[in-house]
Amino acid sequence: MLAQLLKKEFVLSMHPVVPLFMLLSAMVLIPNYPYTVIFFYTTLGVFFTCMIGRENGDISYSVGLPITKKDVVRGRMAFVIIIELIQVLLVAGFSILRNAIESAPNQAGLEANLTLLGAGLVLFGIFNLVFFTQYYKAINKVGRSFVIATTVYWLVALVFEGSTFAIPYVRDVLDTPDPQHLLPKCVVLALGAVVFLLCNSLAYKKGCRSFEEQDLSI
Numbered sequence: 001m002l003a004q005l006l007k008k009e010f011v012l013s014m015h016p017v018v019p020l021f022m023l024l025s026a027m028v029l030i031p032n033y034p035y036t037v038i039f040f041y042t043t044l045g046v047f048f049t050c051m052i053g054r055e056n057g058d059i060s061y062s063v064g065l066p067i068t069k070k071d072v073v074r075g076r077m078a079f080v081i082i083i084e085l086i087q088v089l090l091v092a093g094f095s096i097l098r099n100a101i102e103s104a105p106n107q108a109g110l111e112a113n114l115t116l117l118g119a120g121l122v123l124f125g126i127f128n129l130v131f132f133t134q135y136y137k138a139i140n141k142v143g144r145s146f147v148i149a150t151t152v153y154w155l156v157a158l159v160f161e162g163s164t165f166a167i168p169y170v171r172d173v174l175d176t177p178d179p180q181h182l183l184p185k186c187v188v189l190a191l192g193a194v195v196f197l198l199c200n201s202l203a204y205k206k207g208c209r210s211f212e213e214q215d216l217s218i
Contacts, residue, residue, distance in 0.1 A: 001067070005075030006082070008062075013076075015052050018045035018083060025090035028112040029098050035091075035110055036157040039120045042087045043127045043153060046080050047146040050135060059139050063216060073136065073207045077128070081200060084124045088117055099177055109161035114185035115174040118192030119160045125192075125199030127153045129206075136207040136214070 021041035028035055053059065062072045095112035110116045131149035135142065164175040173181045174188060 001071065002074065002078060005067070005071060006078055009075055009079035013049060013053055013058055014079070015045060015048040017048055018042070021045045022083065022087050022090060025087055026094050028091055028094045028116075029102075031102065031104060032107045034108045034157075034161050035106070035112060035116055036119060036123060036160055038091060039084075039087065039123050040150075040153065040157075042084055043124070043131075043146075043150070045083065046127075046131070047142065050076075050139075050145075051142045054140060054142055059216065069211045070208045073132075073204060073211055077132065077200065077204050077207065080128060084128075088120050088124075091120060092117055095178075103177070105177070109164050111175050111177055113176070113178045114182070114189045118185075118188040118190075119157075121189075121192035121196040123153055123156055123160075125196035126156055129199040129203040132203040132207045133210070136211040139211075139214070139216075 021044060024038055024041045027033060027038050059072070062075075063069060091112075095116065098112045105111065110119060127149050130152050131145050134145035134148055138144070163170040165171065173184055178185070
């Protein structure tokens with residue numbers, strides 16, 4: 001069932017800019033750039049996908065299929081999680097390339113390292129939790145859901161970027177080129193994965209509950 005739902009998401013629902021936004025993972029090659037901005041583009045792709053779905057009647061089509069409302073939520077969230085994880089992997093690959101060709105530190109915030117990947121997972125998890133909790137309360141108010149989720153995203157991103165200047169441990173240990181201080185960075189990456197998992201699990205549960213209660217005939 002999930003395979004069919006994902007096929008529908010990738011073939012029929014996905015906005016065409018999503019793959020282009022994912023390729024912006026190469027922006028880690030830009031010197032002195034706030035790299036948490038990169039993950040924002042995929043959240044923007046999620047917004048465009050939901051927005052074009054509203055205009056094309058995607059939800060009406062989906063609930064007309066022989067599936068439950070929970071299946072609709074499961075398919076959309078699985079699609080989003082997959083593209084987010086693909087971007088994290090792409091950022092990881094381009095980060096390895098950056099560290100191979102560029103030795104100068106990033107003066108604008110987080111380095112292209114494992115800490116950045118952990119931060120990206122946290123940002124994606126928090127965005128999904130806020131966005132889908134709001135979105136499945138009122139699927140026609142996509143913009144409102146995105147504004148709320150984006151506001152939280154940028155607040156957390158500012159904390160991550162600002163910590164590289166304000167907190168000595170982050171500056172001297174976590175915000176260093178790989179493979180320096182690899183163990184604490186791996187801990188940050190693992191914690192990011194846990195936050196990502198917990199946030200998405202909670203977002204799915206809340207989204208299902210809200211979507212089940214929503215009267216789509218209105």
